[in-house]
Amino acid sequence: MCPKELRAKIAKGEFTRPTAGECPGYIQMNMVALPRAYAKDFEAFARENSKAIPVLEVIEEGYHSNILAPEANILNEIPKYNILRDGVLVETVTDMTPYYTPDLVFFLIGCSFSFETALIENGMALRHVDEQKNVAMYRTNVALKPVGGFSGEMVVSMRPIKKEKVADACVVTSHFPRMHGSPIHVGYPEMIGIQDITHPDYGDAIAIKEDEIPLFWPCGVTPQNVITQMKLPFAITHAPGHMFVTDKRDSEYYE
Numbered sequence: 001m002c003p004k005e006l007r008a009k010i011a012k013g014e015f016t017r018p019t020a021g022e023c024p025g026y027i028q029m030n031m032v033a034l035p036r037a038y039a040k041d042f043e044a045f046a047r048e049n050s051k052a053i054p055v056l057e058v059i060e061e062g063y064h065s066n067i068l069a070p071e072a073n074i075l076n077e078i079p080k081y082n083i084l085r086d087g088v089l090v091e092t093v094t095d096m097t098p099y100y101t102p103d104l105v106f107f108l109i110g111c112s113f114s115f116e117t118a119l120i121e122n123g124m125a126l127r128h129v130d131e132q133k134n135v136a137m138y139r140t141n142v143a144l145k146p147v148g149g150f151s152g153e154m155v156v157s158m159r160p161i162k163k164e165k166v167a168d169a170c171v172v173t174s175h176f177p178r179m180h181g182s183p184i185h186v187g188y189p190e191m192i193g194i195q196d197i198t199h200p201d202y203g204d205a206i207a208i209k210e211d212e213i214p215l216f217w218p219c220g221v222t223p224q225n226v227i228t229q230m231k232l233p234f235a236i237t238h239a240p241g242h243m244f245v246t247d248k249r250d251s252e253y254y255e
Contacts, residue, residue, distance in 0.1 A: 002026075003069065003245045007077040016079045016094055018203075018241035020113050021129040027114035027179065027250050028243035029056065029068060030220025031078060032107045032227075033096075033236040036060075039105035041148030042223075046107070048145045052154045052218035054110035054178045063100060065108065068246035074106050080239035082224065087231035092239055099236060109220045111243050112157050114179040114250050118172050124165050127206050134241035135159070137202035137219050141193030142184065144226070152226035155202070156184065156192070157219040160212040169215055175254050185216040192216065202240040 001009070003023045009015040019028055034042055039060070046053035057067045065072045076095045083091040083099060093099075113135075116126055128135045135157045142154040161169045166186060174182040189197045197214060198205055202221055208214055224237045238244065 003247050006245050007069070007072055010079050011073065011076045013094055016242075018134040019079065019243045019245055020116065020135055020241065021132070023245050024117045025250055026245060027068070027248050027253060028111045028245050030109040030111050030223070031074065031238040031244050032109065032223045033074075033104045034107070034232070035234060036103050036105050038232065041150055042107065045144075045147040045150035046109070048147050049222075051180065051184070052144065052222045053220070054180065055107050056110055056178060057108040059106035059108070063104075063106065065246070068108055068248055069244075070247070072244075072246075074244065075100055078238050078244045079242040082237045082239050084224070084227055084232070084235045084237065086233060087228045089228075096236055104236070108244060109223070110179040111220050112173075112180045112217045113243055114253065115173045115176040117250055118176070119159075119169060122168060122172050124161055124169055124172075126159055128159070128204065133206065134203035136200040136204060136206045137221055137240055138189070138194045138197075138216075139201045139225055144222070150226055150230065152222075152229045153193075154184070155219040155221040155225045156216040157203075158189075158197070158200070158206065158214050158216050160206060160208040161215050162212055166213055166215065173217065176250070177255055178253050179250075180218045180220075183215040183217050187213050189214060189216070
């Protein structure tokens, strides 16, 4: 499927799975929707923490993408949405239309799924893609730079990479800085506050074999972690791993 076909199936409720491995070669986005009163501070916070929160598009009026997938409806073309009130996840839905108000500002944020095609094409198999699982994601103790009341710690995604390919993975992903770029940590998960790598905070557990090393990339679930800690009165995010698939090619973001 091309991205437009996939989004059409999502809008009809025919596709509700994680989007890893879908529409290879096209970039995917995290999504955060916040009341307008918080939007400018969040945008500044994201700018100061762009490794974890690389904002590619802000939608201040309406709910259609203007840049990444013109005319795509942000309200129902993401497989699953998390509804957060006072920092608590109250519901996961496949259509956020009932929750939409004109006061919401949408942020589309770069996603590491966007560089996975490049990893695969360079000989690095990805187990969560092969096994049709969600990627494993973890809360960490890596502090973000506070801005305007927004603060917290980074969330990371983990991919096991064969030892002889670790350097290659770092180089390949470094060419996608607007999709989180190179890993922030290699091996030793406890050094970034992950006590049990077999139990991710989001997504599915992914086996790590003896000839592999876990690599950790900043993750676009970071804002959800921040919103939860801040107990923000209201927010909507994509459900982890269920991304907005755009019409833009990953090659357009290769640097």
